[in-house]
């Protein structure tokens with residue numbers, strides 16, 4: 001049995017994981033609200049990476065990270081499988097983007113990537129997909145990093161967190177040290193973050209080329225979305241089911257699959 005205790009932490013505190021992965025989501029409203037309040041918000045790329053590192057350290061501490069050294073056979077198996085899948089990623093790309101692909105042993109069907117190169121894939125998603133489909137999902141998430149979607153979403157979340165914080169302590173030239181409350185605000189903001197259809201399609205296109213670069217059949221980008229579409233359809237009737245909530249914001253999966261299929265013709 002995979003752990004479910006953190007599902008709710010994910011919904012509340014780790015929104016990028018809850019929403020950002022393969023679906024259509026929108027950032028605009030949150031950004032607008034935040035930027036009105038914090039007009040002077042500026043942050044350097046180095047600071048963004050430092051905050052992202054801090055956030056991901058917190059995430060990895062608060063979620064069951066799968067390690068190849070784990071004594072639990074199930075957890076070790078997930079870690080081993082993902083390490084093998086990720087070994088197909090060309091070394092120069094791993095180096096360039098500082099990629100670190102690891103799994104969380106949770107029941108959510110999801111994955112996400114951050115601007116610092118951390119990619120996290122959830123074990124439940126891995127259960128549903130073939131190795132090459134999982135690699136496609138990883139490629140899609142890396143696409144969001146390369147196109148700066150991940151960075152933009154993170155900065156927007158930082159803005160919101162700064163807005164909530166009376167002292168506005170985020171940004172500036174001080175060393176990073178987010179409080180638990182700020183990490184919570186940050187994660188909540190990421191939870192409400194949404195990528196546009198255009199961003200998703202661009203990430204799909206990146207994933208498609210990424211698969212080729214890894215020496216794999218790019219059709220796996222479309223078929224991985226097909227797995228999600230099936231889930232969505234299965235959950236369709238149950239209004240309040242977890243899957244439906246997760247995928248209700250992804251009405252464009254079919255369009256995205258069609259676009260990818262045209263590519264491979």
Ligand SMILES: [Zn+2]
Pocket residue numbers: 020021022023140144195199200203
């Ligand atoms: Zn996406």
